[in-house]
Every structure is written in C-alpha cells, then in structure tokens.
Amino acid sequence: MLKRRSLIARFGAATLLASSGVAHASPPSFQDFLESVSAEARRNGVSPATLQRAFSPIRPNDKVLELDRRQPEFTLTWDQYRDGRVSQQRIDRGRQAFADNRALLDAIASRYKVSPRVVVAVWGLETNYGGFTGNFNVIEALATLAWEGRRAEFFRKELLAALRILEKGDVAPERMLGSYAGAMGHPQFMPTSFERLAVDFDEDGRRDIWGTRADALASIANYLARHGWQEDERWGREVRLPAGFDPAIAGRNNRRPLRDWASMGVTAADGTALPALDIDTALLLPGGAGGQAFAVYGNFNVIRRYNPSDYYALVIGLLSDRVA
Structure with a gap:
C-alpha cells in the first residue's frame, strides 16, 4: 500500500474537484490496474505463471514517484557537464576496461562494425563500466509509473515489453533490476529497446545485459549499428x-x-x-x-x-x- 501521504496526494485533488461540481472518475486501485495490464499481457502471449511471478511481490513504490517528480531542470553549463563526466578517474577506468576486454571488443567490432572505444564510452557513461546498473525492481518501477498517471501510456508500453521479456526467459524477475524509470542492465536499455536491440552474443540462449558482459557490450554496438553507425568515420x-x-x-x-x-x-x-x-x-x-x-x-x-x-x-x- 502507498504511504498515507501519497494516498492523500493522489486522491485529495479528485475530492476537491468533485466538491466543486466537476465529475471525475475515481482512479483505479493498483490491484485493478495490474489486472488490466495482466489481461492485455495475456492477449500478447504472456502466461499466467509469468504474470503471477512478476506481479505477486510488487506494490506502488513511493521512492520511484519521488525521483520521477523531483527531476531537476537541466541547468548545468557545458563546462560543468563535461568536467563532471570526462573525469580522470572515468578515463583511467575506461582505459582499464578497454584493455581487460580487448579481445571481446574486437570480436564485437568485427560483427557490428562499431568502434570499440565508443562502445566502452557509452558503457562508462551509462553505468560507470557496470559499476552501478540500478537496484530497482523494473516491473515494480514501471508499474508504479504507469499507474500513477504521468506519462502513463509510455510506461504501460514499457511494462508490457518487460513482461514479454520475462516470458521469453532472458532474465528472471528478481534479476530484472534497473533505474527508477526502468532502464536496465549495463547498457541501460528500456524494455522496448531491449526487445528490438539486445543480442545474445555468447549464444547461450539468453540476452543477458545484466550479468553477461559479452551480451551487454554487443547490445550497445548493435544499438549504434542499427541506427546507422559508419565504420570508416569518426564522431x-x-x-x-x-x-x-x-x-x-x-x-x-x-x-x-x-x-x-x-x-x-x-x-x-x-x-x-x-x-x-x-x-x-x-x-x-x-x-x-x-x-x-x-x-x-x-x-x-x-x-x-x-x-x-x-x-x-x-x-x-x-x-x-x-x-x-
């Protein structure tokens, strides 16, 4: 259940509007919302067993709503943004990551024709070379955002995509972790991007961008390749x-x-x-x-x-x- 203050925030405005003579339908409960999503997911091939496993442990997450609502305006100058991200520490870690994964990066470059150094840079900026990939339950985070109302349609589509990913067996629900907004794994793919662009580079039958470095880095390369990367040009x-x-x-x-x-x-x-x-x-x-x-x-x-x-x-x- 949501904390009392969140429930008041959610339903207080509706009460005020009703008292002013404006009729508004009461928003659905979280459980009713999950039942609606479940019905749509089943029509798209997601099994009742997958839905039970994905939805049974979740509840509305106040922290997700807090982070979503307090996103600051983008006020950094270019110098501040650059210096905060192209730090010597990130450069040094990137050089080590490049050296440690050179054979894998070369194999990925051979297949996707994308510069290994750019793949490493994306990896470094998105998750500090896998140092922090997010610790939110992606299903819970997406369900919270889809139910809460702000950008509800967008997050409902991402939630349905996440359920399809679970159905295909690429990852177990408890390992499907990411940011508060549902970005997942080393590449920080949203579920719809995962469906289109994640790859099983090690050919073990799963596209594991959470725990398999080969799949994660190859998925970044595939993303860039599919969007038009030119092998013979620099950025x-x-x-x-x-x-x-x-x-x-x-x-x-x-x-x-x-x-x-x-x-x-x-x-x-x-x-x-x-x-x-x-x-x-x-x-x-x-x-x-x-x-x-x-x-x-x-x-x-x-x-x-x-x-x-x-x-x-x-x-x-x-x-x-x-x-x-």
Whole structure:
C-alpha cells in the first residue's frame, strides 16, 4: 500500500474537484490496474505463471514517484557537464576496461562494425563500466509509473515489453533490476529497446545485459549499428574557429562538407589544417561563442539516438578519444 501521504496526494485533488461540481472518475486501485495490464499481457502471449511471478511481490513504490517528480531542470553549463563526466578517474577506468576486454571488443567490432572505444564510452557513461546498473525492481518501477498517471501510456508500453521479456526467459524477475524509470542492465536499455536491440552474443540462449558482459557490450554496438553507425568515420573533433566567425551559422541543422568549413578558416584544435573531405559536417558551440567548438559528423547523430542531448553525445565522443 502507498504511504498515507501519497494516498492523500493522489486522491485529495479528485475530492476537491468533485466538491466543486466537476465529475471525475475515481482512479483505479493498483490491484485493478495490474489486472488490466495482466489481461492485455495475456492477449500478447504472456502466461499466467509469468504474470503471477512478476506481479505477486510488487506494490506502488513511493521512492520511484519521488525521483520521477523531483527531476531537476537541466541547468548545468557545458563546462560543468563535461568536467563532471570526462573525469580522470572515468578515463583511467575506461582505459582499464578497454584493455581487460580487448579481445571481446574486437570480436564485437568485427560483427557490428562499431568502434570499440565508443562502445566502452557509452558503457562508462551509462553505468560507470557496470559499476552501478540500478537496484530497482523494473516491473515494480514501471508499474508504479504507469499507474500513477504521468506519462502513463509510455510506461504501460514499457511494462508490457518487460513482461514479454520475462516470458521469453532472458532474465528472471528478481534479476530484472534497473533505474527508477526502468532502464536496465549495463547498457541501460528500456524494455522496448531491449526487445528490438539486445543480442545474445555468447549464444547461450539468453540476452543477458545484466550479468553477461559479452551480451551487454554487443547490445550497445548493435544499438549504434542499427541506427546507422559508419565504420570508416569518426564522431567528430574539437576545432578552432577563425577570428570573426559568426556563431549564428553553427548548429546541428547547418551542415556542409568539412572542406567548406576548412576554407572558411576552421582548423583542428591544435591549429593544423582540417582534411579536405566531403564528409557532412556541422559545427557546435556547446558553451556559446568563445568556448569550445566541435566539428561533428554523422556518427555524432547516431550517438544522439542513444540519448538525444548534444552534451551527452559530445561527452561520449571525448571519452571515447581518451579511453583508447
């Protein structure tokens, strides 16, 4: 059962609206909600046994609701975001992770044609190289968020996907752990992403992104490959802008061949000439005019499919350059 204060918060507003003459249906109980989800899951092939095992130990989780509701506005500057994530400790751990898993990473790269250093960087930023993958019961967290109402449709779809994953036997309910919002395992896949993009790289019959490093890292590579990673391109590079450069022409939507930017006086960060290539390129100024500048290519946009943030994709690129 929810704590008393949560029940008051949930139902108090409905009581006030009713007393003002506005008719609203009472929200379903958590048990009624689970019965509705169970009926839909059974229609999609999830067995009663799986549903019993998944739903019997769960209840609404106040901590999940608290974390969901108190998400702060994104107010970090580029320098703060970069320095907090591309730390020397993360770089050093990434270099060790790269060395320790080199044979596996090479095998994954051979199959998926994605740079091993980028796979390691995503792994490092998402879960600190598997150091913390989340300790919430994913079924309980998703059920809480789907029942509570905020983005209910989104989380109901993810909950149904999680139940299908359990039905297929990739993981037991007690091992299906992740973030408060349902992101799972080393890659922090949402259940629908898991269904589409997780792989069984070690061919043991299960896609285990929680406990099998081969499956987890290969799943990251498959995610990037399926979204268009180009093996022969880098993500981008830091550049130096010429005096008088107009910052208004920077941005992801103003793309032109790299050679054109070079002809305008843009150089590599160390002042050397950029290669005269036709690769489609945009310039980003994450800290505004006068700060760092980056030339980014198509693979940068592939990284953004993992997390639609320029800051995130830039940090993945910078970390990948430093771990290997």
